[in-house]
Structures are given as structure tokens and as C-alpha cells.
Amino acid sequence: MAGIKQEIEKIRDEIRQHDYRYYVLGEPVISDFEYDRLMKRLADLEKAHPDLITPDSPTRRVGGEPTKEFPSVRHQVPMLSLDNTYSQDELREFEKRNQNLLSGENIEYVAELKFDGIAVSLEYRDGMLFRGATRGDGERGDDITANLKTLRSIPLRLLGGKLPKNIEVRGEVYMTKAVFRKLNSEKETEGEKLFANPRNATAGTLKQQDPAMVARRNLEFSSYFMRLLDPSARGPATHLESLHLLRDLGLPVSRHVALCRGLWEVIDFCTGWEEKRDTLPYEIDGVVVKVNRLDLQEKLGSTAKSPRWAVAFKFKARQATTVLKAIHLQVGRTGIITPVAVLEPVLLAGSTISRATLHNEDEIKRRDFREGDTVLIEKGGDVIPKVVQVVSEKRPKGAAPYSMPRTCPACGSETIRVEGEAALRCENIACSAQVQRRIGHFASRTAMDIEGLGEALILQLVESGLVRDYGDLYSLKKDDLAALERMGEKSAQNLVIAIEASKARPLDRLIFALGIRHVGSGAASLLAGAFGSLDAIRDAREEDLLRFEGVGPVMAESVVQFFRQKSNRDVIEKLRRAGLRLTGEVRKSRAGIFNGKTFVLTGALSRFTREAASGLIEKEGGKIASSVGKNTDYVLVGENPGSKYTKALDLGVAVMDEDTFVNLISRSRKKPFSDDRQLKIDM
Numbered sequence: 022m023a024g025i026k027q028e029i030e031k032i033r034d035e036i037r038q039h040d041y042r043y044y045v046l047g048e049p050v051i052s053d054f055e056y057d058r059l060m061k062r063l064a065d066l067e068k069a070h071p072d073l074i075t076p077d078s079p080t081r082r083v084g085g086e087p088t089k090e091f092p093s094v095r096h097q098v099p100m101l102s103l104d105n106t107y108s109q110d111e112l113r114e115f116e117k118r119n120q121n122l123l124s125g126e127n128i129e130y131v132a133e134l135k136f137d138g139i140a141v142s143l144e145y146r147d148g149m150l151f152r153g154a155t156r157g158d159g160e161r162g163d164d165i166t167a168n169l170k171t172l173r174s175i176p177l178r179l180l181g182g183k184l185p186k187n188i189e190v191r192g193e194v195y196m197t198k199a200v201f202r203k204l205n206s207e208k209e210t211e212g213e214k215l216f217a218n219p220r221n222a223t224a225g226t227l228k229q230q231d232p233a234m235v236a237r238r239n240l241e242f243s244s245y246f247m248r249l250l251d252p253s254a255r256g257p258a259t260h261l262e263s264l265h266l267l268r269d270l271g272l273p274v275s276r277h278v279a280l281c282r283g284l285w286e287v288i289d290f291c292t293g294w295e296e297k298r299d300t301l302p303y304e305i306d307g308v309v310v311k312v313n314r315l316d317l318q319e320k321l322g323s324t325a326k327s328p329r330w331a332v333a334f335k336f337k338a339r340q341a342t343t344v345l346k347a348i349h350l351q352v353g354r355t356g357i358i359t360p361v362a363v364l365e366p367v368l369l370a371g372s373t374i375s376r377a378t379l380h381n382e383d384e385i386k387r388r389d390f391r392e393g394d395t396v397l398i399e400k401g402g403d404v405i406p407k408v409v410q411v412v413s414e415k416r417p418k419g420a421a422p423y424s425m426p427r428t429c430p431a432c433g434s435e436t437i438r439v440e441g442e443a444a445l446r447c448e449n450i451a452c453s454a455q456v457q458r459r460i461g462h463f464a465s466r467t468a469m470d471i472e473g474l475g476e477a478l479i480l481q482l483v484e485s486g487l488v489r490d491y492g493d494l495y496s497l498k499k500d501d502l503a504a505l506e507r508m509g510e511k512s513a514q515n516l517v518i519a520i521e522a523s524k525a526r527p528l529d530r531l532i533f534a535l536g537i538r539h540v541g542s543g544a545a546s547l548l549a550g551a552f553g554s555l556d557a558i559r560d561a562r563e564e565d566l567l568r569f570e571g572v573g574p575v576m577a578e579s580v581v582q583f584f585r586q587k588s589n590r591d592v593i594e595k596l597r598r599a600g601l602r603l604t605g606e607v608r609k610s611r612a613g614i615f616n617g618k619t620f621v622l623t624g625a626l627s628r629f630t631r632e633a634a635s636g637l638i639e640k641e642g643g644k645i646a647s648s649v650g651k652n653t654d655y656v657l658v659g660e661n662p663g664s665k666y667t668k669a670l671d672l673g674v675a676v677m678d679e680d681t682f683v684n685l686i687s688r689s690r691k692k693p694f695s696d697d698r699q700l701k702i703d704m
């Protein structure tokens with residue numbers, strides 16, 4: 022037993038050393054494969070000897086159940102923000118002020134990168150990671166220890182024998198550009214809302230209630246501040262020494278730090294990095310300049326908002342002007358039609374920009390973008406370039422205001438703009454731009470559950486012309502399938518059987534599978550139970566639909582729109598001819614927690630798309646309305662709410678925040694949300 026214990030400790034130490042080499046020194050000495058093997062060996066040993074598991078074991082990074090809410094923690098020393106400077110002159114003023122306050126001391130500065138991420142505080146007690154928290158409002162933050170433990174660059178226990186063991190560490194959690202790109206491209210495939218930049222993606226990730234989810238996102242950490250928690254202990258005398266100490270303790274510290282003997286060296290560092298910022302694998306939005314000596318820092322002190330001994334030098338937004346050659350329309354996999362600016366290619370921040378999103382019709386109107394205009398484009402902290410404004414002096418004569426076409430550029434169907442929404446949509450289920458995703462949804466497990474019909478095969482079917490919409494699935498023959506590349510006789514046979522079997526799915530599954538916007542599985546079962554047949558739903562008017570608890574105006578409008586399209590009705594006829602079950606039983610609806618209540622949504626929710634939140638409300642018997650009035654029961658408020666929020670306050674309508682909403686829903690479902698992928702469904 023003693024031997025096993027020793028072996029376990031030895032492997033743990035080895036892993037910690039490798040983490041240190043990888044994350045702190047940036048000099049790994051073993052391959053990922055060997056590292057994984059060590060982890061596996063440790064996990065196996067711990068599984069066989071659970072009594073030997075300790076909380077600081079490298080296998081314990083992802084642990085614990087998803088939480089409903091993060092406990093709030095008070096920062097012993099407030100987490101201040103920094104004053105911003107935007108020019109060399111402002112940096113000189115900072116220097117002048119310091120010299121005045123310190124009556125002519127010779128001041129050394131440390132200049133370091135300003136990571137564009139999320140500030141966190143880590144508390145180590147007796148060398149063990151005790152707690153990790155967000156900055157919050159500076160006074161109080163959220164306890165996100167379980168999430169932070171999943172970051173492999175954050176040591177669960179400190180290194181070094183004689184070094185201090187009770188410390189607070191502050192630093193930035195961030196996401197590299199590569200991880201960000203990969204995450205967004207996955208989101209795109211899933212038809213989910215994209216993150217605007219790595220910083221938002223980091224914030225969104227740290228808010229996750231399920232640490233396992235955080236672990237998958239590969240966040241990084243870099244520390245830039247430490248404080249000894251024992252008042253008697255002797256600590257470093259300068260900021261640079263703090264950084265060295267942090268590194269010795271096993272914490273990652275940026276290697277791009279300069280000790281500057283005068284302001285000109287600071288300015289050199291700032292201008293140098295402003296030029297080189299794009300060579301870094303992560304985003305920075307400036308440089309932080311700090312007085313090096315801690316005794317001088319103390320003399321300078323802080324205001325309520327920020328320390329006097331440090332400033333941020335913020336980089337200018339990266340801008341360029343170019344010509345907006347044309348406005349093209351792009352149909353996304355979810356049917357949203359996005360106007361895209363086709364630009365005269367221009368070099369900006371290390372890449373050639375030739376396209377940029379113009380977001381939506383309202384945005385084009387607001388900024389009055391016209392084809393032929395010279396426009397200003399910008400890459401803020403954002404990775405995705407934006408068209409910011411028109412250079413009006415350069416507008417060519419005769420440039421006409423832009424108006425969005427009323428038909429889908431991919432399939433020619435009439436487009437739809439739902440009241441209160443910015444996006445223009447194509448709702449044709451046979452639209453070539455969407456058909457792959459629609460078939461994927463139709464065949465998915467919670468819909469028609471057609472086993473073996475995966476994304477790659479759907480693409481093959483669509484590209485070969487065998488299938489133009491999901492109605493065509495039912496006329497596929499074994500021989501057609503067997504003739505496809507990488508498809509054997511046996512798999513073709515199995516697929517035909519699976520498709521045949523799906524004909525027996527009950528009506529509610531079929532309704533869900535159709536992919537009507539705002540009709541999730543809950544609403545589908547409500548409609549099936551209320552109307553008893555697909556024909557009855559097809560023939561229902563908005564007012565017929567609205568008679569049922571749980572059907573709100575948004576859903577009713579969407580259902581009517583869906584069946585109004587002839588192309589959609591044609592596909593349904595194919596399903597009828599194939600012998601699918603278009604009828605079911607009429608049922609009484611169950612009482613949901615929002616029965617009969619009318620909701621209005623405003624602002625961006627962090628854990629749901631608007632559609633997913635509406636779906637949940639409707640599933641619980643509530644209705645969605647687009648504007649606040651005296652019949653509104655609740656306004657669900659997200660970040661940056663609009664005028665609907667002020668109106669709610671004016672009218673005295675109850676306001677519900679996202680956390681309360683999640684709590685109510687979770688309680689009703691008796692299961693907390695754990696995975697944002699399930700929630701951010703955008704149908």
C-alpha cells in the first residue's frame with residue numbers, strides 16, 4: 022500500500038512538473054501522448070485506490086456537479102480598474118504626476134501586455150488553490166473556483182519549498198485566437214450564435230454552470246499581481262520581483278515584460294507592441310505601465326476607482342478606408358439572410374479584408390451604406406472586422422439607398438421579417454442553403470430519429486441530387502444509396518430500414534422535425550395534443566392557435582407563416598404520400614409554471630438564444646409578445662436591454678432577470694441546465 026501511495030505521489034509530481042514546463046516555462050519535454058499516458062496511469066491507480074485521492078491531484082480538475090448559482094465573494098482588497106491613456110502625451114502626464122507626488126524620485130516602470138480577457142483573483146491557502154473569483158463590481162465577485170480549477174495553467178498547488186504559501190494572485194483568463202476560431206466555427210456548424218471576440222467567449226465560458234464544459238474550452242491564464250496574505254511575511258520589494266516569485270511558485274507570467282528606466286523606454290515598448298500585436302496568438306488591447314517599486318506604489322496610493330501607480334496605454338482601433346463595391350446577401354444554414362459588404366481588398370491588422378458583415382437591414386438603413394461608398398472599416402478588440410461608417414464626402418453621384426430584396430437569393434422564395442426582430446429570413450424548408458441542416462434536424466434523435474443518417478451522408482445525398490428536401494428521404498431506394506461513395510450494400514439496407522421505421526414516429530415528433538421556427542419539442546407536443554392532426558394545424562388561423570395555453574403570438578405567427586408557403590406544403594404532401602403519421606390524439610395540456618403569462622424579451626441573454634428562451638417559456642405555458650403593454654406579465658431582461666425595459670419600469674410591469682428565469686425553469690424541470698449547446702438552439 023505504501024508503495025502505491027508513493028507511486029501515485031510520484032506521478033502527480035511528474036505531471037505538475039510537466040504542467041509547469043508547459044504553461045510557465047513554455048518548454049515542454051514530453052509529447053501530449055506521453056502526458057496523456059501519465060494522466061491515464063494516475064487515473065487508473067486512483068480508481069483502484071479511491072482512498073488515496075487528494076483534492077490537489079491533477080485528475081481532480083473537473084469535479085463536482087453543475088451549480089445553479091455562483092456564491093458571491095467579497096474581495097478583501099478591492100479589484101480596481103485602470104485609468105486609460107491614449108497617447109504619448111497622456112503617458113507623459115502620468116509620469117509628471119508621479120514625479121510631483123514623489124518629489125523627484127527616479128522612477129522605474131514595468132511595462133507589460135494588457136491581456137484582453139477576464140480578470141480573476143486566486144487565493145492560495147497553505148499552498149493549495151482555495152478559491153477563485155471573478156472581479157465582479159470590484160468589491161464582490163462570483164466564486165468560480167470549480168471552473169478555474171479546470172484551467173491546466175492554474176496550479177492546484179504551488180511549487181517551491183520555502184516560498185510563501187498564503188497568497189492572493191490576480192491575472193487574466195483569456196482564450197487564444199486559434200481556440201476562439203475553432204469554437205466559433207463549431208458554433209456556426211451547429212447554427213448557434215457566434216461570439217463576437219475571444220473576450221466575450223471567455224466571459225461566456227466562465228459563466229458556465231458546468232465545469233466539464235469549461236474544461237473543453239481550453240482557456241488560458243496569465244498572472245500579473247500577487248499579494249501575501251500573512252501580514253508579517255516579508256515579500257518582494259518590486260513589481261518585477263513579484264512576477265519572478267509568481268513564476269517560481271508555478272504560475273504563468275507573460276514573457277513580454279520590460280523594466281523601463283525612463284518614460285522613453287515605456288513609449289518604445291508601447292509603440293513596438295502596438296505594431297506587433299497581431300503576431301501574438303492572443304488578443305491584447307494595450308500595455309499596462311506600472312511603477313516598479315512597491316514602496317513607491319504605496320506612496321502614490323489609489324483613488325476609489327484605480328491605482329495612481331499604474332495606467333493602461335490603450336491601442337488605437339485598427340481602421341482603414343476602402344470601397345464598398347457591392348452588398349451581397351448570404352443565406353445561413355438557419356435561414357437568416359445576412360447582408361455582406363464586398364470590399365475592395367485592403368490590408369488591416371495583418372490580414373486582407375475583402376468582406377465584412379453589415380448585420381441586418383436596420384443597420385444598413387441607420388448608417389446609410391450604399392454600393393459604391395467609401396467606408397471606414399475597423400477591427401476593434403474584435404477579430405471580425407466591422408464596417409463603421411460612410412465617408413460621406415466621397416459618395417459617388419447617383420449612389421442609391423440600398424433596399425433588401427424581398428426574395429431569398431438562394432431559392433427565390435419570399436422572405437419574412439418577423440415583427441420586433443432584426444433578421445430577414447427564408448422559411449422555405451427546401452431552400453438549398455438550408456436543406457442540409459433541415460434534413461439533419463429532421464433525422465436527429467429527438468426528432469424522427471433516423472439512425473445512420475449523419476451530416477456527411479446528408480451532404481452526399483444533397484450534392485448527388487437524390488434529395489432536395491426531407492420529403493425525398495422516403496423515396497430513396499437501396500440501390501440509389503449503395504451507389505454512393507463509401508456506402509456498402511449493408512449500410513444502404515440498414516438506412517432504408519431506419520428511414521422506413523421513422524414513418525411510425527408519433528405526430529408530435531413529426532411536428533418538431535418539420536423545423537418550424539419557435540416550435541421546439543415542447544411546443545410540438547402541445548400542438549399535436551391540441552389539434553390532433555397536421556392538417557388541422559396547417560389550416561389553423563393565428564387566433565385559433567392563440568386559444569391554447571402556451572401558444573403566444575410569436576409562435577402562432579411562425580406556424581401560420583410556415584404553412585402559408587406552398588413549397589413547405591408540397592414537402593408535407595410527400596410525407597403524406599410516403600405514409601407518415603399525420604394524425605395523433607387530442608390531449609389536455611399540462612399546467613406549466615408560466616401558464617397564461619405573457620412575456621416580452623429584451624436585451625441579450627447569456628445562456629440562451631432568444632428562440633430557445635421563448636421556446637422554454639411556451640413549453641411552460643407562457644406566451645411571447647413583441648411589445649410591452651398593460652397585458653404584459655413579465656419582461657425578461659438580458660444585457661443591454663432596450664426601450665422595452667424602460668417601458669416596463671414606467672408601466673410597473675414585473676422585470677425578471679436571467680438568473681431568476683433559469684432558477685424557475687430549472688426547478689420546474691427538476692434539473693439544472695448544464696450545457697449551453699442544448700440551450701443555444703436556434704431553429
Ligand code: IVH
Nearest residue numbers: 101102103133134135136140193245309328
Ligand atoms: S494590472 C490595479 N496588468 O485590465 C491594477 N491588468 O483595465 C490591476 N489587465 O481589470 C490590473 N492585463 O483585467 C493589470 N498586465 C496586466 C493586465 C491587466 C490585462 C486587465 C485587468 C484589469 C483591466 C483594467
